Amino acid sequence: MPHDGHDHDHTEPPSDVALRVKSLESLLIDKGLVDPAAIDALVDRYAHRVGPQNGKKVVARAWTDPEFKQRLLDDAREAVGEFDFKGRPGERLVAVENTPEVHNLVVCTLCSCYPWNVLGLPPVWYKSAPYRARAVSDPRGVLGEFGTELPDEVEVRVWDSTAEMRYLVVPERPTGTEGWSAEQLEKLITRNSMIGVEQAKSPADLEGGA
Amino acid sequence: MTTDDAEPGFCEPWQAQAFALANALIDQGVFTADEWAQTLGDEIKRAQAAGDPDTGETYYNHWLAALERLCAEKGLAQAGEIGTRAEEWRDAYLATPHGKPVSLP
Incomplete structure (x- = not known):
């Protein structure tokens, strides 16, 4: 802000790219194609309200409630609807479960x-x-770059997402967590473990402050 | 590659606005999620071919390019219109005293 403190008779325009967005937005609003309140609600939702904390709740519930886990694996879109996390109509969500035999990894090769x-x-x-x-x-x-080393006999399955089909990895529940509540377990679940590039943290990781 | 859970989704406000615009248009059925993904994928490839490092840092530039392209293809807003409107906004900023809300005349 080089003008601050010197020149108060104008406002510094935003960057060219920000001006393009602002212009497109104001044109679409003028033409009645988008509702400014809907834009504000979307920004608020994605900037502040949705995040890995949603997935953590889903995974912790799956770890502690076998019937929920089955519903999640059968139809993840419906199951996460129990938390009010349902996505846009027409978007399918598939939960893929890591086991001692299978590790799942999610990518979108297109975008x-x-x-x-x-x-x-x-x-x-x-x-x-x-x-x-x-x-x-x-x-x-790729897993190695994230520090995730798997035994050779573990099968790695890669899931390529599309606009209609998205994936959530249910990581393996760490050993040594018997009797833990869902709230305690949430602390072991990371965003990366739900993409599949890492495993959930162990109780020892928590103690180490990692 | 980072392992940080708390990486911010948007680095600058315009990225959030562009993100929301595309999603609002999908929600209203102006274009489908699949059309959007195909166009975004295409813009990413095009930028890569033109030398973009495609490390994810320039992602919202591709997002905006895809949004402008789909808006033009669907007849919602043409590039010329957007350019003219951008100049109007720039003039409005320059004509507005610092600290006052900026609006088009």
């Missing part, structure tokens, strides 16, 4: 399709070309 209703906005690396390409060509290499 950035992501289960927004349960994980919020995708992290920058999820949208990057190296991840989009290598999650498919070298999934174990």
